[in-house]
Amino acid sequence: xxxxxxxxxxxxxxxxxxxxxxxxxxxxxxxxxxxxxxxxxxxxxxxxxxxxxxxxxxxxxxxxxxxxxxxxxxxxxxxxxxxxxxxxxxxxxxxxxxxxxxxxxxxxxxxxxxxxxxxxxxxxxxxxxxxxxxxxxxxxxxxxxxxxxxxxxxxxxxxxxxxxxxxxxxxxxxxxxxxxxxxxxxxxxxxxxxxxxxxxxxxxxxxxxxxxxxxxxxxxxxxxxxxxxxxxxxxxxxxxxxxxxxxxxxxxxxxxxxxxxxxxxxxxxxxxxxxxxxxxxxxxxxxxxxxxxxxxxxxxxxxxxxxxxxxxxx
Amino acid sequence: xxxxxxxxxxxxxxxxxxxxxxxxxxxxxxxxxxxxxxxxxxxxxxxxxxxxxxxxxxxxxxxxxxxxxxxxxxxxxxxxxxxxxxxxxxxxxxxxxxxxxxxxxxxxxxxxxxxxxxxxxxxxxxxxxxxxxxxxxxxxxxxxxxxxxxxxxxxxxxxxxxxxxxxxxxxxxxxxxxxxxxxxxxxxxxxxxxxxxxxxxxxxxxxxxxxxxxxxxxxxxxxxxxxxxxxxxxxxxxxxxxxxxxxxxxxxxxxxxxxxxxxxxxxxxxxxxxxxxxxxxxxxxxxxxxxxxxxxxxxxxxxxxxxxxxxxxxxxxxxxxxxxxxxxxxxxxxxxxxxxxxxxxxxxxxxxxxxxxxxxxxxxxxxxxxxxxxxxxxxxxxxxxxxxxxxxxxxxxxxxxxxxxxxxxxxxxxxxxxxxxxxxxxxxxxxxxxxxxxxxxxxxxxxxxxxxxxxxxxxxxxxxxxxxxxxxxxxxxxxxxxxxxxxxxxxxxxxxxxxxxxxxxxxxxxxxxxxxxxxxxxxxxxxxxxxxxxxxxxxxxxxxxxxx
Numbered sequence: 001x002x003x004x005x006x007x008x009x010x011x012x013x014x015x016x017x018x019x020x021x022x023x024x025x026x027x028x029x030x031x032x033x034x035x036x037x038x039x040x041x042x043x044x045x046x047x048x049x050x051x052x053x054x055x056x057x058x059x060x061x062x063x064x065x066x067x068x069x070x071x072x073x074x075x076x077x078x079x080x081x082x083x084x085x086x087x088x089x090x091x092x093x094x095x096x097x098x099x100x101x102x103x104x105x106x107x108x109x110x111x112x113x114x115x116x117x118x119x120x121x122x123x124x125x126x127x128x129x130x131x132x133x134x135x136x137x138x139x140x141x142x143x144x145x146x147x148x149x150x151x152x153x154x155x156x157x158x159x160x161x162x163x164x165x166x167x168x169x170x171x172x173x174x175x176x177x178x179x180x181x182x183x184x185x186x187x188x189x190x191x192x193x194x195x196x197x198x199x200x201x202x203x204x205x206x207x208x209x210x211x212x213x214x215x216x217x218x219x220x221x222x223x224x225x226x227x228x229x230x231x232x233x234x235x236x237x238x239x240x241x242x243x244x245x246x247x248x249x250x251x252x253x254x255x256x257x258x259x260x261x262x263x264x265x266x267x268x269x270x271x272x273x274x275x276x277x278x279x280x281x282x283x284x285x286x287x288x289x290x291x292x293x294x295x296x297x298x299x300x301x302x303x304x305x306x307x308x309x310x311x312x313x314x
Numbered sequence: 315x316x317x318x319x320x321x322x323x324x325x326x327x328x329x330x331x332x333x334x335x336x337x338x339x340x341x342x343x344x345x346x347x348x349x350x351x352x353x354x355x356x357x358x359x360x361x362x363x364x365x366x367x368x369x370x371x372x373x374x375x376x377x378x379x380x381x382x383x384x385x386x387x388x389x390x391x392x393x394x395x396x397x398x399x400x401x402x403x404x405x406x407x408x409x410x411x412x413x414x415x416x417x418x419x420x421x422x423x424x425x426x427x428x429x430x431x432x433x434x435x436x437x438x439x440x441x442x443x444x445x446x447x448x449x450x451x452x453x454x455x456x457x458x459x460x461x462x463x464x465x466x467x468x469x470x471x472x473x474x475x476x477x478x479x480x481x482x483x484x485x486x487x488x489x490x491x492x493x494x495x496x497x498x499x500x501x502x503x504x505x506x507x508x509x510x511x512x513x514x515x516x517x518x519x520x521x522x523x524x525x526x527x528x529x530x531x532x533x534x535x536x537x538x539x540x541x542x543x544x545x546x547x548x549x550x551x552x553x554x555x556x557x558x559x560x561x562x563x564x565x566x567x568x569x570x571x572x573x574x575x576x577x578x579x580x581x582x583x584x585x586x587x588x589x590x591x592x593x594x595x596x597x598x599x600x601x602x603x604x605x606x607x608x609x610x611x612x613x614x615x616x617x618x619x620x621x622x623x624x625x626x627x628x629x630x631x632x633x634x635x636x637x638x639x640x641x642x643x644x645x646x647x648x649x650x651x652x653x654x655x656x657x658x659x660x661x662x663x664x665x666x667x668x669x670x671x672x673x674x675x676x677x678x679x680x681x682x683x684x685x686x687x688x689x690x691x692x693x694x695x696x697x698x699x700x701x702x703x704x705x706x707x708x709x710x711x712x713x714x715x716x717x718x719x720x721x722x723x724x725x726x727x728x729x730x731x732x733x734x735x736x737x738x739x740x741x742x743x744x745x746x747x748x749x750x751x752x753x754x755x756x757x758x759x760x761x762x763x764x765x766x767x768x769x770x771x772x773x774x775x776x777x778x779x780x781x782x783x784x785x786x787x788x789x790x791x792x793x794x795x796x797x798x799x800x801x802x803x804x805x806x807x808x809x810x811x812x813x814x815x816x817x818x819x820x821x822x823x824x825x826x827x828x829x830x831x832x833x834x835x836x837x838x839x840x841x842x843x844x845x846x847x848x849x850x851x852x853x854x855x856x857x858x859x860x861x862x
Binding site: 005006007008014017018021022025028029032033036037039040043044047048049051052054055056057058059060061062065066069070073074077080081084085087088089091092144145146148150152155156157158159161162163164166168180182183184185186187188189190191192193195 | 376546617640645675838
């Protein structure tokens with residue numbers, strides 16, 4: 001499943017088909033490239049002028065050669081065109097049993113809405129989960145400017161256009177796999193940070209995950225806030241034993257009232273904690289520099305797990 | 315007369331209506347823009363040397379790539395080819411005394427300068443546009459500050475300049491050819507300039523319309539792109555690319571013309587397949603208007619709607635391939651001299667444009683474009699076309715016609731070093747970009763922290779950009795020093811047959827003492843072989859040249 005020097009790992013059937021086409025075209029391109037450069041170098045070396053007044057051969061053209069080098073490239077392109085066009089029609093039509101995921105792009109995050117689970121569906125933030133070996137139809141839109149939904153490992157890309165629903169479908173392979181969703185259409189300041197995690201899960205794991213509303217991790221275990229806090233590096237600045245590091249300690253912070261830099265007061269509850277993780281500079285507590293990086297890529301489930309962990313530190 | 319001209323800079327340069335001086339003004343201004351656009355590119359590449367934020371903020375980065383693209387396309391490549399080269403060469407190559415409308419010609423230049431200054435003013439007042447050179451709504455309309463307004467104003471002024479220039483070229487070629495200068499005796503650069511002028515004339519109004527709708531939406535409350543009111547952002551993309559894909563051919567056809575002039579001279583052979591080269595330009599000009607939606611395969615069109623555009627985009631590769639094969643065949647059994655212009659034309663243009671053409675086949679292909687669209691592969695592709703193609707030809711042309719325009723020779727050793735630096739720099743900068751795009755790097759990304767394994771490719775590319783920058787400095791030094799101190803150039807230092815070389819260097823006011831009567835083809839070099847067996851198929855022998 002490792003990618004080559006040329007292409008990332010191919011984790012969908014579409015990816016395998018696209019890669020075959022890619023290598024066919026690369027074969028053709030390399031042959032033409034070598035032909036042109038070989039002739040170029042041979043002629044430049046072989047016919048180098050040795051006497052300054054020498055003239056070349058007075059040769060104005062050759063109709064038969066012109067026809068040959070018009071028709072041969074044209075024929076190659078016709079074959080390539082027919083092969084590619086067939087693929088386009090196959091790529092366009094999703095199977096009837098495709099699992100539908102709604103993709104909503106906005107500056108600068110990805111939201112994925114799953115049609116089932118508790119309360120008839122739920123939404124994750126920057127956390128795309130796909131069942132393995134099952135066709136998936138993405139219904140894509142944007143709430144503000146144009147974005148583009150790109151998953152390199154699946155070889156699919158489709159713009160997210162405000163006011164429109166665009167669609168693309170794909171069937172991930174059987175194996176589990178982890179990769180990223182990138183935004184490929186320029187959308188402003190944080191265009192390059194509009195990255196989401198994506199994960200292909202075994203179908204039974206995916207089923208459990210959906211049934212829990214995105215609250216359990218792929219192996220079926222509930223998300224562990226402590227582990228997440230270590231993973232994201234929170235504990236480098238937030239102590240859990242009462243010490244003051246670069247940021248406020250988490251010990252006993254939940255439920256207290258804190259004074260902000262602008263003098264106003266805020267109660268430390270679920271909502272405030274989540275906001276401070278996603279957008280730390282919105283409400284900075286007095287006495288601290290606004291230096292915490294934002295973590296907009298966390299899913300709702302991850303945020304909740306972190307908050308629950310902080311809550312537990314009495 | 316001469317004394318009066320020399321007496322005043324104002325009279326000689328500011329008030330001039332002489333096509334050669336206007337051409338030189340265009341050339342110098344464009345080269346200044348090349349350096350400004352190049353500086354922006356160096357900052358961009360420096361930022362990308364490491365993942366994360368290093369030298370500029372994301373917003374500055376976005377402004378820089380917008381300015382880089384806009385300056386290079388509208389401030390350098392297009393005015394250099396259609397302003398500097400076409401202005402200087404078209405009248406003199408067809409044996410005319412000037413353009414058909416000399417004052418309108420001067421107006422074209424001054425509008426170009428004004429448009430360029432409007433764009434640059436955004437830098438000085440701190441409102442650089444951050445909308446990309448494509449300015450897609452709704453992002454471009456929402457963008458804060460005066461960036462969009464200055465950008466649109468600049469595009470309008472430059473567009474007007476282009477339209478006036480195009481009319482001038484067309485009318486001049488149709489009406490002012492010297493006696494005996496039939497269409498099939500015209501130098502191939504003139505052919506390509508004619509086709510280019512028609513593309514500008516038909517395409518620029520579409521661009522003007524497109525960018526006007528942006529301003530109207532922003533200021534006049536129209537709803538072209540307001541989805542809440544039923545507008546549709548894709549309309550803009552259609553209008554924009556209807557001009558901007560043909561604009562690619564505006565940037566490559568005259569470059570092909572330059573190469574077609576230079577290769578026969580230094581191979582001492584007629585161009586192989588004159589008509590094939592000339593008519594393939596016409597074919598490219600026509601087909602260029604039928605491929606625009608290949609920029610939009612994943613923009614929200616139904617995928618199969620892309621198929622006809624995939625077909626036209628593949629067809630347009632054929633006339634380009636024809637040209638490459640004809641240039642190669644021109645080298646066959648030539649007597650090749652390796653001057654700087656020849657290196658830029660043969661190894662530079664023919665060799666590197668081929669790479670840009672081949673990578674275009676990937677992007678024309680709908681299934682492959684699903685993966686490659688809007689990635690660094692696209693950036694690699696069009697830079698191979700524009701630097702590997704247009705820029706190599708421009709630098710070939712700058713060296714080749716330098717003795718004609720300034721009456722002095724450039725330094726050949728420095729010229730060859732310039733070529734070496736540009737050739738290495740361009741390849742090192744842009745070849746790794748193919749791999750970045752194929753792997754997972756979208757274009758216009760300020761940061762690639764999501765995959766630090768992209769670092770090595772990015773660093774190679776940045777080193778290449780600095781090598782190219784060194785080449786540009788060497789170029790400037792060579793041109794400036796040679797214009798003042800270079801050895802005196804004779805009327806025809808290359809032994810070329812086209813008309814601009816049959817008059818003094820630099821040519822007199824109104825080009826010729828007496829309008830020439832043309833009785834030879836532009837590329838009648840070479841000696842017939844004694845038993846002419848090889849000429850059996852479709853052979854033609856022109857009349858003997860007057861000189862050469």
